[in-house]
Amino acid sequence: MELTDKRLLVTGGAGLIGTALTRRLVADNEVRVVDDLSNGIRDAVPEAATFVDGDLTDPDVVADVLTSDLDAVFHLAADKYVDADRPREQFEVNEAMTYNVLERMDEVGVDNVLFTSSSTVYGEAPRPTPEDYAPLEPISEYGAAKLAEEGLLSVYANTRGFTVWNVRFANIVGPRYGAGVVPDFVYKLRENPDSLTILGDGRQEKSYMYLADCIDAMCHVVEHTDGGMNTYNLGTRTTTSVTRIADIVSDEMGLDPEYEYTGGDRGWDGDVPKMRLSIEKLSALGWEPSYASDETIRQGVRDLLDSPENEPHLR
Template sequence: MDLTDRRLLVTGGAGLVGSELAAQLAADNEVVVVDDLSNGVRESVPDDCAFVEGDLTERETLEDAITGDLDAVFHCAAADKYVDTDDPREQFEVNGSMTYDLVERMEEVGVSRLAFTSSSTVYGEAPRPTPEDYAPLEPISIYGAAKLSEESLLSVYAHSHDFTVWNFRFANVVGPRFGAGVVPDFVEKLDENPETLTILGDGRQQKSYMHVAECSEAIRAVVEGTPKGGMHTYNLGTRTTTSVDRIADIVSDEMGLDPDYEYTGGDRGWTGDVPKMRLSIEKLSTHWEPALSSDDSVREAARSLVARLDER
């Protein structure tokens, strides 16, 4: 699908991935952003994008945002994965119902192209590097279970409702925005207490980290490089991993600090955390190749966040 002179909708476009994707798409297209601002920030929505504030599980918002003149929908909205332990049932039900409502409305108005931001959490604790065709998919978190259920629904729409679906399974995405995630967590903790940094788990968790700008570039490259029809699943990540201890070192270095580390213990940071993750990106590499390693991605994000501390 050529991403030029199109009318596109980005759900969750006030969030980390959605706002960056909207900004990149808006360079050559007319872009509408919809977000209820429960996790997103209004100031993150690019100035050259139209904005609809509302909850996609509500009919009025769906009708305002999803109209027959759209060429495609980029579905980045989700109940955040870091609220797992607060209300897991709500997270599962909200994500599933929102996506179901979305595709029903798309079919109602005749829009049939959808790019979906899924997650590496659908794999659970799988061998590494994990390819897209790895089976069985056995997520260990509610967030992963929700994403897998949404993928299943989108598969139905791709195979039985003539949709074209691009399904992107993300590594950890980092960027210049405060909120959930290990990099902003460390920056905020060290800003509050420069002497000691509390690290969830044992610090040895080893995962792939991808900068949000490259994540958005990869999405665009795949959408433009794959044929119409069916469901196209791609891993998005880097070829490298980094540890939580290494992230702490990078953030400390960017802040000019040398804190003591203390650990909560155990091999994972929270219930449902996958301690080791690296995705195979061989399929992605036929369209696009990352320039940044996991360490580079973390450093770019940390540097941006540190620079923004004085603005808060």
């Protein structure tokens, strides 16, 4: 589907990825954004987009924002904490939002949807992990919810004729983001430049993708595939360890702290210690990332250091 002169709905459009996607889309399309602002910032939404403050677990809100004149829905809204304090509530909220969106789309005849899934659906899989790897065995409720939501999307693709773009993200890093290992290290070192506590043993190793690359890849998948269930990994060909991230952050801040490790092979229950997605399928579609994983981390640190300390950050 060409992303030009379309009417589009972006759910979760006030978050890190949602605002960047909306900025990309409003240049050539009419864009409506809905967000309950639990993970986002209203002022970060481009003025050219129509904004609705609403909770997608409420069917009435979904009915108001998802109308028959839309050409596609970009469904990004989610409770995003992998180590959530209330995992059952998180699972139920994410499931409810996606089911409400799909039911309403079917009701009004809108049949194009992009869904932002996650590498967490694979669990602790061999690396690099291709899209057709099986069995999918997530180890967190967040990953389990994403996998269940993918199942719902598959139902609508195979029985209602929907076109689904299901993109599974690596770790996304970008300007003004306030969650994740990079901002965590920056904030810790601002408080104590001499010592840095690192969760786990520091050997956790994952793929990090720069936000601009993520948005470009999402749009590329939409514009170059059609019909049925289209599942693509979005990531880089390289990985970065947690200790290497600490080194990059320290270097960019001009510091030489002592590292203190909490121990164990992962940062928290449900954390996948090593992850690298295969992007061969995406590459065959004609797209490659501009930033390797280390370069993504370094640029992300620079973005954070260049932003005012009192500037609100997105998750």
